[in-house]
Every structure is written in C-alpha cells, then in structure tokens.
Amino acid sequence: MSLGWRVMVAPLVLALLVLSVAPALAQDADGAEALQGRINDPDREPIAGVEVLVVDDDGVEVGLGVTDEEGQWFVPLPGPGSYTATLVEESLPPDVGLRDPDRASLDVDVRSEQQRSVGFALGEERGPGATALSRLPQSLLNGVKFGLLIAMTAIGLSLIFGTTGLINFAHGELVTLGAIVAYFLNVAGPQLPIIAALAIATAVGGLVGAGLERGLWRPLRDRRTGLIQMLVISIGLTLVLRHIMLIVFGGASRTYSGYAVQAPIEMLGVRVTPRDLTVMLFSVAVLLGVAYLLQRTRLGKAMRAVADNRDLAESSGIDVKRIILVVWILGGALAALGGVLLGIVENVNYMMGFRLLLLMFAGVILGGLGTAFGAAVGSLVVGIVTEVSTIWLTSELKDVWALLVLILVLLFRPQGILGIKERIG
C-alpha cells in the first residue's frame, strides 16, 4: 500500500470506526442544562442581589444570575459544554468576601440535561502565607502524584525523540486516546471494571503506537522526509486525532464509574484517598519496571544504544527498525496507561492530553532531551513545581511556572539538568 493511500485511508477508517460507536454517546441538543447555586453569608443566611456571571468556552456571556430572597440563582445554558461562573464581587454586601479569593471564577463542565450546582464559599479571607508551611506536605504529595503521571507519558516522548529525532506533538493525543478507550470500556460500552479497561486501553495505546510507526513514520523516513516536515506532519496528526476524539467523546469532562468520590485517609499529616495512593504506587511500580527494562534487558540496552548513536548501533548489528517499532509500542502503551490513570485521579476530557503535552515537554527538556531517566526526573520536578506553586499563587497559573522553568532551563542549561553537555546549537 502506498503512503498516500495509507494517509488518506487511515483517518477515514478511524472516523468510520468512531462513527459506528458515536451514537452511543449521542447528546440531546435541546436539553435543559443550567447552572445554579445558593449563596449564603458566613452565618448561613441567604444573601439576595448577588450576581453570578456565566460565560462559555469562548468567553461569550451566557447569562447573569442574581440571587433571590432565598439566596438562589439560576442561569439556563444553551447546551452541554464548559462554562465559567464568576461571582461578581462588587455585588456582595460590603462586609462579606470570598473565603478563597482565587475561587471567584469556577470552571465547570455541564453534561447533557445536567443542572449543575456551583458553590461559592463566603467568609473571612484565608491568609495564604500563614498556612503555607502546613500546606507544603499536601502539595508535595499532589505534585509527586501528578509528576509520576507526567513521567510515565514523557518517557515515551523522550525515547521516540532519542531514537528517531522526531518531536512527536501527537503524543498528548495518545494519552487522551488511552483515557477515552478506557471510558468506553468502563462506562459507555461493556462496563468492564476499571482494571480491565486500563489493561485493554494500554494495549490499544501500544497498538496505535505501532500502527503510527508502521503506517506513517517509517514510510516517511523511507521517503527521506525532513525532520521539520515530520514535525509539522505530527501536528496535523494531532489535529486529526484530537478532533476525531472530540466528535466521539464530546466536549464535556467525564469520570469513570466508581472511585470518583472517596473519603480520604489521613496519615503523616497529609490526606490521600485510597484511589490516589493506589495510582501512585502503581505508577512507581510501572516506572521501576521500565527502568529495569531499559537498564537490564538486552532489548532495553538496544533501545538506549539506538537513542545514543543510531549509526553506531546499526553497524554493531542492532536491528534499528525493530527497536524503533518497540519504542513506539512502549511509548504508546505508557502514554495510554498514563492517560487512564490521569482520568482516574482527575477526569477524562478530549483536551487532557494537550495540557499534559506541554508539561511533558517541560519535563523532558528539564531532564535532558532523549533520555528516559532524565525525562522521569524532570517530569517529577515539573509535577511538584505546578502543585507547590498553588500554596502561594493562584492555581490558574500553575502550568505557567512549569513552562517558565522550561524556558529558564533552555536559557542556562539547554542540555537539561541531567543531560550531558553536547553541541545542540
């Protein structure tokens, strides 16, 4: 099959596959979606005349809710989707403020037919500095949790770059793919337990990775397509994959069945749900497994050899094509697995992979592009930076710090904190 044929047919096949399952998720266009809430003062008495402004994803105003004598407000929505509800602080009585000033604007995802409640807690402002130290352990834990997931997905990105030179912008979409496949298996389709859904989604991720390598990237390399061209092609692929998933999955955020809400257990001064603890331990186990694979097995050594110096590896008898295929399978599977785990601890939506992609870049460059170990360490740092920053600074900006770290590292130590200095200019 020629390359052109494949490129044109593959999205069609994917789209057809998708269209055959999409009606399962069909959304009622004219449902009765709404946002509502009740605003009480710190003494739990309702306040009238408080305004809540609702805007949609594009920042277009949907409606302004004003609380009645019962403190109730209600804003009908045009349809399911993501909205931002903002408490208009000027409309509050003078002696009342938000308990957490960072929570004046809340992003909510509304499903079809859902009338979602949005809460704004009023009371005395909580001083951010006073409790900073006491919040540190909890933030560190959250950061490690998030960092482990970034690490799992970033290893594949880094190995693919190391072995082929390609910066795979579509790597984030493999993350989303894993989460969404698991969602279909766990919630929409056969309602498998999440463990089974996770295993199958991981396998699907590996298969898709292999499919991309065999169907797209290897033929392109055989045609001697330039790396910059391949980079732009990977962006085209990102758009294709992401929007197929948007069509199938819709724009809303969803959760897996079960485990969505759990009572946290307290230990050593931090609160963690059994679900998150399991995910963290499992992630550590997976990362250790990958480390063992890379360090101790023949296959892993071959992967590192190809990443280190492709020509030298080839001339010493390593089957480079096969190793690259294995790297894609491993990378795709790890990305999908990370996606499912992220979906378990947060939620599933079609943009989750892209958000993670930029953090993966930050982690990979921080650790040194092309190495697996560096990617893992860098990702952990990125996860911790994002979460710990929320102690002092608004959580809306937490990704910004990670991206700033990325730029600063490039400025002062472009080979990364663990990378070996070489000429990359």
Add this chain to the structure above:
Amino acid sequence: MDPAAILANALRAALGPSAAAYALLAIGLNFHFGYTGLLNFGQVGFMLLGAYGVAITVTVFGGSLWLGLLVSLLLAVALALLLGAPTLRLRADYLAITTIAAAEILRFTFRASPSRDLTGGVFGLSGFAAEFNALNPYTSGIQIGFLAYNERQLWVLTVGWTLVALAVLLTYLLARSPWGRALKAIREDEDAARSLGKNVFGYKMQSLVLGGVIGALGGVVFALNLQSVHPDTFLPLLTFYFYTILILGGAATVLGPVAGSIVFWFLMAGMDATLRQAGAAGYMPDWFGADALGAVRFLVVGIGLMLLMIFRPQGMFGDRRELALNVR
C-alpha cells in the same frame, strides 16, 4: 441545499476581514519559517499581544488608538527578543517547544483572575474600537452580486487588506535584498553562512522580530474586526492554522501566504456552510451537533496539513527546492 448561498458564504469569508488578519499572521510566519527556517509555533502569542496591546491601552488606560498600535508593536518586539535570546542559538525544534510554551504562558496569564484589572480575565475586553469606527469614511455598505459587506466591515476590510498589501510589498523588497538572501542562506546552511562571516544569531533575531511585528498587526486587525478580545480565542491551534495557510500557499513565496489565506477561508467557510445546510436539511445523523461541526473543521485542517506536508510541501506556488528544511 442552496449552492449559491454556500458560494456566497465562502466568498465573503475568503475576502473578509478575518482572511486579511490571518494573511498578515501568515506573512509574519513566512519570514520566520519560510525565509529563515525558524520553527515558530507561538505565532498566536504575537497575535494575542497585538490584540490586547490595543485593547488594554484604549479601554484600561484611556489612550488613543495610535498609542495602542504602538504598544502592540513594541510588545511584539519585546516578546521576540525574549523568546529569541534563549532559543535562537539552539536547534530548531527547541525553538518550536519554547514558542508554543510562551504563547500558552501568555494566554494563561491573561486569563487568570489576578490579571483581571488589566486584561479582563476570562471575560476579555471590549469597547476599544470606537475611535477606529469613528474614522470610517464609508457611509453605506456594499453589494456586488451576492457579496455583501456593511460599512463597518468594509472599513476593516480596507484597512486589513491595505496592511496586507504593504506587508507583501515589504516581503517582495526584503526577499530580493541582500538581507533576504542572507536569511535564505541561513535557512539552507547555517554553518556555511556563519563561515562567510554572517552574524547568524543577529539575522535570525531580526527575522523573528519582523515576523512577530507583522503578526501583531494581524492581531490588531483581528481585534478591531471583532471589537472584543477574549484570551481563549488565542489557542495554540491558531498557530497551526497559520502554518496550514502558509504551506498551502507556498512558504518562502511573496504572495503564498495571501493566496493561502484566501483559499483557506474559502474552503473552511464553504465547508461550514455546506455542513450546516446539510444538517438543516436533515442529511446528517442526529448526533452530528454543534460540537462535531466545529471538530470537523479542525479535522479537515489536520488532514490537509498532513497531506500537504507529505506530498506538496511547496504548496500551490512554492518551489520545492526552497523547502529542503531539516534540523541541523
């Protein structure tokens, strides 16, 4: 289904203000990617600064439109210098990652609640176009065949396409100048250019600044057309629209970005109108709602970008030899 209405929609968009704004952004990108080989994936960041520069100067500080324009352009210069300093010495793909990260940093920062006094946060800013509207010399709209624009659109169109024409002229002059040849030499072989005594870093920086400033102008036109700015308009996806436009028309050609923008908008608007009409006429399955309609547009852009890059990287008018780009 009404083919005439679809064609009218498509033509209106192809010659409309958005097409002019996108053409400017693609022309800026042409300096980066086409002539110099810089992989700027954050062009939308320059667009954001252009749009917000005018909006903030006028609404928050009560300055004039002209001052706003100046602020926009200065902000674009500053961003280019900030981005270029750490990355232009590194390999091309590092610039790609840094620029996309920088554009996202800008968007996150502009939409965050602490910046609300300045940027309007998630609500954005509006009401900054009054002075621009007051300058409008047209008193009535225009109707040529089924092409119709009202007087305001006509004014934005005039300004937008005039700026495009000036930018094209600038491209034409610069591409033939010694400066333009130096850029191409750097794109083709950086080491060779360096060994001939060219200050590669300096040339790259000049190209980044120039393309960024033209991109910011595109942002200004975009904002004046909509008369409001919202941070979440400026998603990284837009940059890839500009890449598609540039590659469609032909990178490193003078008229490529303009032709690309016109054809791009013609196809996009035509497809949108067709799908909408098909939906209204009941030809589409029930689940194909608004979400899906928006997604199909991006899906087609993605497939188009891939196919172009694989089979015709020189686009409609380009020269294939001009695009022997590679990471060095």
